[in-house]
Every structure is written in C-alpha cells, then in structure tokens.
Amino acid sequence: MTNGVETGEKIFEGLAVAPGIAQGVIYAYHTEDEELPDYSLEPQEIPDEIARFEAALIATRAQIVEMQQQIAEAIGASDASIFDAHLLVVEDRTLIDEVLKLLEKERKNVEIIFQKVAERYSETLNRIDDPYLRERAADIHDVTRRVIRNLLGKGHRGLADIRYPHVLVAHNLTPSDTAMLNREFVLGFATDIGSKTSHTAIMARSLGIPAVAGLHNLVEHVKDGQFIIIDGYSGRVVLNPTPETLARFAQIEEDKEHVEEELETLRETLSTTRDGRHVVLAANIELLEDLPSVDEHGAEGIGLYRTEFLYLNRVEFPSEEEQYAVYEQVARATAPNDVVIRTMDLGGDKLLTEDEEKEPNPFLGCRAIRWSLENIDVFKTQLRAILRAASACGNIKIMYPMISSLQELRRANEILEECKTELRAEGLPFGEAVDVGIMIEIPSAAVVADQLAREAKFFSIGTNDLIQYTVAVDRVNERIAHLYQPTHPAVIRLIKMVVDAAHAASIWVGVCGEMAGEILLTPLLLGLGVDELSASAPLVPRVKRAVQRLEQTECEELVRQILLMDQPDAILEASEAVARSRYAELLG
Secondary structure (H helix, E strand, O other): OEOOEOOOOEEEEOEEEEOOEEEEEEEEEOOOOOOOOOOEOOHHHHHHHHHHHHHHHHHHHHHHHHHHHHHHHHHOHHHHHHHHHHHHHHOOHHHHHHHHHHHHHHOEOHHHHHHHHHHHHHHHHHOOOOHHHHHHHHHHHHHHHHHHHHHOOOOOOOOOOOOOOEEEEEOOOOHHHHHOOOOOOEEEEEEOOOOOOOHHHHHHHHHOOOEEEOOOOHHHHOOOOOEEEEEOOOOEEEEOOOHHHHHHHHHHHHHHHHHHHHHHHHOOOOOEOOOOOEOEEEEEEOOHHHHHHHHHOOOOOEEEEEHHHHOOOOOOOOOHHHHHHHHHHHHHHHOOOOEEEEOOOOEHHHOOOOOOOOOOOHHHOOEOHHHHHHOHHHHHHHHHHHHHHHHHHOOEEEEEOOOOOHHHHHHHHHHHHHHHHHHHHHOOOOOOOOOEEEEEOOHHHHHOHHHHHOOOOEEEEOHHHHHHHHHOOOOOOOOOHHHOOOOOHHHHHHHHHHHHHHHHOOOEEEEOOHHHHOOOOHHHHHHOOOOEEEEEHHHHHHHHHHHHHOOHHHHHHHHHHHOOOOOHHHHHHHHHHHHHHHHHHHHO
16 A cells, blocks of 8 residues: 555445446545634624525526436436426525524524525434435535535536546445436445435436445545446445456456346236245335335235325425325326335334424334324324325325334324224215234334234334334444344344234235345244235346245245344355355356
8 A cells, every 4th residue: 555545456445326347447526624714893884795695596596406307318307306306405595594594693604504504404314324315415515515506606626527448436425416427437335324215326227326334434445546346236336456356257248248238128927936825025215206216126016005205304294285296196107017105114213393392212212103193183184195196096095104003003003993983974075994003113012912913914124123113223323333233133033923913813914124125034033924015116127036036935945044044144045055055146
C-alpha cells in the first residue's frame, strides 16, 4: 500500500444491490458539503431572505422536474417517479413553514436555517428501524444540497462530463448523482454506504448498471485509473485484480448472463416443486410505482403492501377517499391475484414530531397495532377505505401488524366490525367477507399461534422482527449484527410452531420477511411447510427457479435433520447444501 492506496490485489465485501459484473478503471467521486456562510440578519432583511429562499426552491423544483423528464425518456416513467419524493421535500409546507418560523426567530441567513431544519428531518428518518425509510433520509440530504447550492448561486455538480468508460467509486451516490450519470461510459459503481432499498440502487437496477454498496471505506483505498471488478451478484469488489482473477470473472460473467436469460423466461410459469407442491410466490411493495414490477417479475399477487408510506412526511393523515383510491388502484392492477394490505405500522420511531415525547425504546414501544388501537379514528379511516376497496375489486385481504396477543386481535376485529356497521348504515358498498390475517413477528404471538389461528384467516411471518425480538439483537447495530441469525434454532422452532398451528386450524401461512427472498433458505422454508413466500419483486424469478428445482420430500427430510441441530451455522450449511445441489448456478 502506498499513501493509503492499495497496490496489490485486494478484495472488499459489500452488498449486492444491482446484478451484473463490471470491470474497468476507477473514477473516484468525492463529494463534500458546501461550506456555508453564517451571518445575522436585521429584521428588515427577513423579507429579502424569504424571497431568496423561495427562488431557490423554485429553481430546485425545476431542476428535479428536468431530471424526471430525462429519466422518463431514458428508462421509463416508473423510474422517474423516484424523484416524486424529492419534489415532496421542496413542496412540503411543514418543512417550509418551519424554516420561515426559525428564520424569524433566529435571524440567521437562510442557508444555515434550512440546513438545520433539513438535518432534523434526516435524523428522524435515520432513527427508523426500516431500511427503506432510513434511505429516505438520503433523499432529503440530496435535495438539501441542491437547494443550498442554488442559494449560493452555484450549479449542481454532476457526473455527466466524464467521457471515458469507468467504474464509479464514491462514499455515496444520491439519486441526483445517479440520474446524471453518463450511461454510455459508466460500467458499474461501488459505494461505501447504501442498501438494496435505496433509490440509487433501484435506479441502478433499472439502468442495468452493476452496483455494490455498503463497502464502508473503499473510497479511501482507491485512486483514479486503478483497475477494479464489481460483482453485483455476490457484493464482492476486487481492486487491482490479477490476470487469473480477470479470467475467472470473465467466465463467471458469461455463466451469469446465461442464468439471467433463463430467469426471464419464468414469468408465466408457476412456483411448483419437482414433486408437485405449489408454493404461492408474491411480492412486497411500498409505493404505487412498485406495481409494474410485480407483474414484470411474474409474482402471484402482493403478499405485503406496506401502507405507512401514505402517512409519512405530510401535515395531515390521508383521508378515507385518498386511501380508497390508492387501495383500489393497487387491487385492480393486481387482479385477479390477491393483495394483502397491512394496516399502518406507525408509532414509536415512525411518527416523531417536535411536539411528541420520544420513547426510550421505540422498537418495544407504542407502534403498529398498538398505535392503531390508541388512535382509533385514524385506524377506522384506513379500515373503511380498505373495506370499500375490497368491495370494488374482491381480491383484498387485511393484515394487522405486530399482534402480540389474542386480546389485540379481538379488539382490532371489533373496530373492523364497527366500520362495517357504519358503512352499512351509510349505504356504502364494502367487502363483507374480507379475510383478516395477522403478522407473526413477536415471539409471544408464535407461542400462542394455536389460539390466534382460531380467529385469523391467515398468518404472515415477518421474519425480520421475529428474529430481532427472539435473539434480542438490533439488526442495524453493527456491533452485534453478527448475532442476528435467521437460522438460530429458536427462530426455526418458532416458525415451525406457527406453521403447525396454522395448518391444524386449516389456514395458510406465509413468510414476508427477508428470509422469503433468500434462496439459500428456500429449502428450509419449504420443508417447514410454508404456503407462501413474499419477497421484493426483483427477487421473485430467482426464488421461483429455486422452488421449481426442489422436491418437497427432500426439504421435509432437511427439516427433520435441522430440528436436531443446535448451531445456527450448521443449520445454514445444511440448507445451503441442498440449495447448491439443486441450483448452484443461482448462488455463485
């Protein structure tokens, strides 16, 4: 290593966020926040400062709309809608009013005031235990940078002027950065931070650019012109590869291209095992722009529609009519397949305002169904909208999150019946017989699953939280992240307990957490008897191919062996061995 820059072959491990392999010379992209002026204002200067702020917002909005048009022309309107979140920031009256109020109070130049308010918003989102929502903090930071540069009279720095083929390496890439990439010359990119749910990762997949994120400090080890390989399948990055490594990756790239071509042919096929057991394979969605991806990837409906995104970053809760229109659109787009609408998973860390008291441990606090049962008017508005949409389309199911006891399920259902009574009295059509199920994501719910199964129509296991609560590990805490183990024997036993209880009561059970999309664990989940897997839509073809290659009998034998094991690593190795014997080409 010379001056901190690697000279021999070096391998970095990160997160695979966009498939493909890219190799080429590095362009190292360094971004630094602007150094802001800091000065006080006289009262008579405030109106001019407000006018300057409004002009910057107008300029920023125009730039975002222009980027949307460029993206729409390049890769489609669905991907351009990523910037809707950016437009919401520059049009957010709550944020703007807070800036104006603080401007009057502190009498500082608007760059300082705006950055302070925007950082407060970002910090709130960063505290949320949901990777998708934490990534929205990056959107706010992106817009903040753009607004401030407009306030300072500077143009937005972009990457469009790089005119040679390169692999982009950066600490972070904002959606704006990604939108401005010169796609003729960008071979792939690697970032120190980011996740599969970031808008940048979503755009990379749409653009067909291989990408790896979560590399921590790669940018500190590289310089322009060095050669690098990006493996968007495994999350591996190789700096200064040897000739032998180059040859090996060339073969991997060729093999992967054949696999991707085969996966594209699976859209109209069913996820049925070799010995005839059909497992429903659905998709998880958050936003309306996710809908086209459900059909494109051959999913059998939506196994989890997260509705809390309708409630965030707005002054007032969405009305019944607004929600009804959204739910009906989702249901019609998915018909004849089913849509499982999860009621809002709000509260605790997902609904913090300046006026609310912060809970000492929001992940164990008043959230999800607990929050809904404390805010019945808001809950009823959502339930009424879902019931009405169920009448219009007939393919909607309702699911309550974070149920921990039979008492909570019964109380939620009492409120649902009140909504039906109200709608009936008002003469509004609604789904009389809509199925109601629950998320199993708390150990207490798994333990009393036999009781819950008598009053629920289906279960969906949220493995992310179930694992976290079972092994008492915050999965975003890097210090103890290694203890977050999906194959912990306690987790496996809880899943089996839930599946057995569901089947004894003749109801179906699905998995909608990250385990559902992890094909190393598909043999394990099938062997446990899970009826449905619901994963991110782009993962559906891989999971479908995995199911099609497996036999139910061998998966059940695998589980018989696993239930005798006491080590998470041994359980993972056993499931992986079956997976590799059936679809090694998908695993790399």
